[in-house]
Structure formats: C-alpha cells, structure tokens
Amino acid sequence: MDEIKSGLTEVVCDVLVIGGGTAGPMAAYKAKRHSPGARVVLLEKANVKRSGAIAMGMDGLNNAVVPGYATPEQYTKEITIANDGICDQAPVYKYASRCFKIIQELDGFGIKFQKNENGDFDVKKVHHLGSYVLPMPNGDTVKKALYRQLRREKVLISNRYMATRLLTGRDGQIAGAIAVNTRNAEFLVLRAKTVILCAGAAGRLGLPQSGYLWGTYENATNSGDGYAMAYHAGAALANLECYQINPLIKDYNGPACAYVAGPFGAYTTNSEGNRFIECDYWSGQMMQEFYSELQSGKGPVFLKLNHLHSDTIGKIEAVLHQVERPSRGRFHENRGTNYRERMIEMHISEIGFCSGHSASGVYVDEFARTTVSGLYAAGDMASVPHNYMLGAFTNGAVAGEHAAEVAVNIDLADYNAADVVREQQRVLAATRREDGIPPNQLEYKTRRFVNDYLQPPKVTAKMKLGQARFAEIREDMESAMVVRDAHELMRSLEAASILDCAEMAAFASLFRTESRWGLYHHRVEYPEKNDDDWLCHSILRKRDGRMIAEKRPVAPYIVPIDESERSAYDSQRIRQHA
Amino acid sequence: MPIAHTPTAVPVIVDEAKCIADKGCTVCVDVCPLDVLRISDLTGKAYMKYDECWYCMPCETDCPTGAVTVNIPYLLR
C-alpha cells in the first residue's frame, strides 16, 4: 500500500458529489431519491463511514428552527444581524423554512435528537432571542445512519479518491472532476453533468498554538480543497476575509461547547469568575470581546461549571465525552482537571474559512448554485452564513435535488483532454524528484506565516509581507517539493490547497478597507465599519489566471431589519479600541 | 537535500494481542479520516504509520475487539 502507481480511469455519471462528510451524503441521497435512475457518485478522500467534521457525530443542533420555538423570519433576521448586515437572505430563509423537515427525516434515519418524556423534540432556550438548541446526546451515530441510507439507495461511493481539480467545458460549464487515489496515486476522471462541492472548511489554514499541524479546531482533514478547486474553476468566493475563529478549550482545541453546557447553566467567564460577553449573537463581535478579555488583565478566559451540581456535571460529561470530540475527557484527565473543582481554561482557535460558523465560502444562491454553470456547493464551504451541521444537511439536500433535476435535462459537457494531462503533471511533479522539501515542511511554513501575518488584528504591511512569503513558498512547492508515497502525495495536494487559501485570505482581507464582523475582519488602519462603501459582499475569483476582487451588492432583504435592531447590535460594538 | 526522520511518540496505540487484523479486519484503517493507520506486513497487526492524528477516536470506538487506544498527542497534553 501507498506505493505510487500509474493509471487513469474514466467514469461517467449524472451527478458527482465531492466530499462525503455532512452535506455530501445528504446531497447524494437526495439526488438519488429525486432521480432513482441517475448515476450518482459520492467521492471522498477518506471513507464516508467516518469522514468530515462530524466523524464522531455532533452533540447538538444550535440553529434548529422548530415550529413553536422559532420562526424562519426570526431566524433570518438574527443571522442577518449576526453577520453584520452582509447576508443574502434567500438561502438563509430557505434553510430556516426547510430545516425542520430535515430534522424529522434524520430522526427517521435513526439519528437521535433529544426528546422529552412525551416523545417531542426537547428544544432548549439559551437566551431571550429565540430557542434554537436541540441536543443530541447520542449524536455519535450520525455518520453510520447516513451511510446506511446511501447504501440502501445504491449511491456509488468512491472512497480514498481525492478530487484535485474540476473540469469545465468549452463555455465554462462544469464537465466533471479529476481525482487521485490516496493509496496508490492512480487517477480517475469523473465526467458529470452536474457537480456538488461539499469539501468542508479550510480548517488547516492557521497553525494551532501547540504547533501540532493536526491539532486544529476543525477536523484536520478539511484542508480547504473545495475552496481551491472552486477558485481554479473560476467560481466566485464570497467574504473570505470574514474568517472563522472560535472559542475552544485551550490546547485541546475542541469546541467550547457553550451550547451543550449552556442549557445546564454553565457559562464563559474571565479569570475573576465573572461573565464578560456583551454581544447577544454568536459572531465576530463576540469573538472580539473574547479576544479583548484574553488580552486584558482579567484574562485568560474560562468555562465555568464548578457552580453546578455534581449530577448535572455528570450529565454534561456524558455528552461531551461521548460525542463529537470524545477525547476531551482524556485530555482533562491528563491535566487533572475536573469540571466540578475548577474552571476550564479557554482560548481562541487559529483562523480558517468556514461558513458553518461564520460566512467565508464559495458564493451560492438559494438553490446552492455557484457562479459556474452546473456547479453547486453546500456545507461549511458554501457561503450561506452560520449554517452549522443542520445547514450542511439542509443545503446539501437543496443542492442534491436541484443538481439531479438539472442533470436530467442536459448532456455531458466535453472537457479538454489537455487539461487532464496538465493536471496529472502538476499532481505528480513532486513524485518525480529524488530529493527536495517534503510537504509537511511546506505546510508548516505556510501556516506559520498565516499566523504571523494574517491573523487579526489585520495590518496592511504585515499582510503584504505575508503575500511575499507565500509567493516564495509557492516557488519552492513548484520547483523543489518531493513526495515519496501516495499518502504523502495527498498531503502535498492539501498543502497546495492550504497555500491557495492563504493567498485568498490575504487578498480578500486587503480588499475590504473597513472593519466588520468584529475580530474576524478587524483592520487596524480602518477601525470603523463603513456601510456607505462596504455594505456589500466582497467577491474573489480567478480571471485570466490572476486573482481579482470585486464588490457585489447584498440582495434586497426579504425580512426587513428595522433600524433599532441594527443599532442595538452596533451599540455592542464596544471596547474594540480599548 | 537528504531527508531526515524525526522521532515522535505516536498517539494511537494498538494492543496486538487483541487486534484481529491478521484475520482480515481493516476497521480502524478504514475509518480513520486522516488515513494514518496501516496493517504491518511484519506482524499482521494495525499500527500508526503517520503521526497526523486529530484524536477523533473512530478507530478506538469502531474497533470490534477494543484493541485500539487513542491518546492525546504529547504536544497538546
């Protein structure tokens, strides 16, 4: 195994889904249900059984719009405000209107959501703004349940193939993708009428403080391949400067789990044991407050549970140590930390792209369509803001159905054979060298510079220095990288995606000359929000081989936001300059 | 530029007495999202070949015989 072989196979399908994590399986399932006769292929660089952000499941939904607890209008409004006004509401509203049906469908798959003693969904109210939290104490079975459905529907699953580039036809429409096997380096050309990208976050962009390349907030397998592929295919990417940064358990790099522990009465405090967060919304503004407290004399920041009853903590542990990031219990044990006795030190994560928690993603409309004809995107890598796991499922479903519908009515586009040859050469170049620089060093260096130069607060001169360093790394990657086996080949391709994302992060951040989204885009030289010039999307794309950026108006709101609600949020814009 | 090998203590430990990879089991290798486990040609048992671990635990949870243990990587401990 892992030995590099040569080989090229071509397969034809109707709908190709790239990425078998959360959105991808749902997209493939829905495409197949929509058109049972269609050939639907699900491509995954790991194994669909346990891949993506929810390999070990999820401990709860934090954006469930359940009738009787919240309305689509209310949700859409809150997301618009939390995303500082930059929100095309149509996809958010569609998500909010449809997600309850998806919850019921997932429930039917045997995925367990918490129910009360009357068999009804046990939605929790965390604050006065609305009730969106639905716990999943047995959420570790999500992937297995999805996998069963895929098998039952006879979706064609292709594990251990990593897509490296999309193929487009003469008119720029989608024609398929090229993939390489991660165990033997054989190539696969997949011709498809429609393609759905569900390749997850760019979670391996910043370097965790531990220095361990794999100790990231996101599943380290999510290296931004989807962002890079969409970019190279000419698709528009939106608001990439709106980074994802999350609170987390320091060093462990697992989520803070305010949504699990919060309903039980836990909260985030400073070192004095007092609450400090002013912001009502999970947003960059909240992260700014978190960051400021960390840097202040009252830092660091803690998760406080030690005021809770031992039995209550037992219930919290039963979830946190079983689901999503179960090695957390082991981490605390090593440190001798017991939730009952002391507060848990927290920190903030490295930067990444992820619309799941923020808004940086490949631009999509309410049908999950990107700007490339026939190409769709869903989940953490598509631009629907704050969509979390349930958004990945719901928008994956939207994408799958639409892509299947379209595929029925069109022919396969022809791709250019020269593109495949060129891509094979790019992918294999590093395998043909006898010695040089291994991918892990190139990756480490890229990500260290991401921390040094791109992490907020953002400074123009630093970001430009970062760009210069990235260009040097690119030169090394193209002229000196060496790869010795198929596994390392996968890592080298990921390193290339990471470098692409780093360049996009710098470019997008330099383009938006204002501050917005709190910490996510805090530009030191432009400390104020500037609605006159920047209440718009920033769009980045590749044109004639070069990166360009442009503005795109926010679509007119379908759920109006009145002035007092907006100003209430702005008034929380505090201590930014303190 | 010759390539050196830097030693690391790997986080995933396999109890060879319990591992049934030699009977045809590949569960842990299959379920690892980062694809870092392999079956040894020498022993026929699973082992961690690449130190690229997200300590996510499917290998441990899904192992039918309880042979796999995931430790927190030393740098994070």
Place this chain on the structure above:
Amino acid sequence: MTVFEPFEAFGDLEEIAERLASEDPSVRRLAVLDLVEMSSGEVVPLLAGAILDAEPMVRQQAAQALGEFDGIEVAKALIGAVPDPVAEVARAAADSLAELRDPEASSVLLPLVTHPAAFVRAAVFRALKALQVDASLGPAIRGLGDDDSAVRVQAVGVIGYLKKTETLPSLISATRDKSADVRLAAVNALSFARSEVGAQAAAAALSDPEWQVRAAAAEAIGRIGQASAAGALIASLADGYWQVRQKALQNLGRLRVRDEVEAIVAFLDDELPSLRKDAAAALGDIADPRSRDALTRHTGDADPDVRKTVIWALGQIGSG
C-alpha cells in the same frame, strides 16, 4: 484506459455466509460486520443465525448489528438474545431493540412484558416506547406496579409517549413512586396534559424530597401553563436548592401571572447572577409595569447578561 469500477462493492451474501461458517470466531465476527455494511434487509436471516453463535463476541456483534435493521424478524431475533447470560450480549440486544421503529414489532414484544427477568421487561418497555402503539398502554399501566424501578421508569416512558389524557391518574400516582427515577420520569411525562389536574400534580411534586424532581416539577408547571399553579411556584422560590429556585423563576415567567411580581423582583438582588438574569427575564415575560422601577434600578448590574436581560425586560414592559 483501464476498465475498472472505483466504487465500493455492495457485498456478496454467499461469500459472507461462507465466512460465517468459519471455525475461527474472529472470522465469523468480521463476517457479521460485513453483513451490516450490505445495509439490506436480506441479511437479517444470517444475523438471526449469528446471534445464536457459540461464541459470545459473535453474538454481541450480531446483536449490535441487528440494531441497524427493522421489522418483526429483527425483533424476534433480538428478543431471544435479551436474556443472554453474557451481560454485554444482553445489553447490546436491549439497545438494538430500542432502535426498532416498525409498529408491527410490538406484536412480538408485548407478550414479554411479564417475562421473569426484570432486565427483559425493561428492555421490552423501552422498545415499546418508540413504537407508540396503543396496545402497549394497558401493559405499561400495569408495569407501573412492577417490583423493579428500571421497569417502572420505562413503563412511564411508554405512557408518556402516547400522550393520552385518560392515563393522567396513573402518571400522577407514579409521581409518588418510591423511586426518585420513576418520580422524575412521571413528572416530566405528565406535562403533555394542559389541564388543572396535571398542574396540581406537578405542584405537589414541588415538595418532593429530591431536588431534581422538584426542578422538573417547576418546568412541568410552566409547560402545562395553568395559572393556578403559580402560587406553588412562588413557594418554591424559597427552595433550598438554587437550581429549583431558578426553574421556579423561569416558569413563573412562562405562566405570565401578574399577582406575584414582588417575589420575583426580590431576586434582582440575588447573589447568583444566573438567578438575577432569570428574574429579569421572568419580569420581561410578565411585563407588568409595576416592576419597571425595580428593573430600572438594575440596568447597571455587574453582570452583562443580567444587564442585557434587564434592558430587554424594560423593552417588553414599554411595548406591552
């Protein structure tokens, strides 16, 4: 170009059946795993055979595997394994039984509600709960008199899931059970009934010796939504556990009863910020102008969550 299909195989039943007959238990166990992968109902007979294997680990694997499938045949196979002498096998079978969703499966489960082993009875009720068939109701009500508290807890679950008004008397009697687990389940279960009698039963549970039951009772009163129980909640504001006081505050807000705002206002000065916050939230829900002055005095609370909630509450009063 080579001709090959780069897709996962769907599995070959005959080939797996051969491995199931292997001398080597590890090989049989792996064959069970491969059957699950096939994800098709046609593997159930083979799994039903494997659950009778001589080797406990194969039985356990098969019991676990059957949880991925549904229907009467699955139920029959699992029921046979619930009394297994090896605890892990029994537990796996019980867990898998609880995964059944096909109401037809109840016909094989119901005869076992009087099984001599308590573990079996509990597992059967637990499975019946999810199936939500009316035929379970009688056995579940009788199950409330079971000697084993784990069985009684599951019987409460069956009744609670069916949400029938006529079961209220039995649920209410279960709120006085000698086991706290049963009382807790019963208090939680009776909140489906938006009725006076349910509210009074929940109010009575506010004096339960166990604080978790009292907290659940406060929550149940809020869900039931009968203003008559507000007085009992006010009394619980003096409970010895802050967790119960907190639930009482939250659910007084839900009831929106205006008579007792003074008692709630007092909590704006509580030493625990979470209680101050919930007091403010309750006052906002009730939106009685008489609490305006007290709230105004607390807009400068040291805790940001309290401040935010106080300001929100004042907004509610202003517009209400």
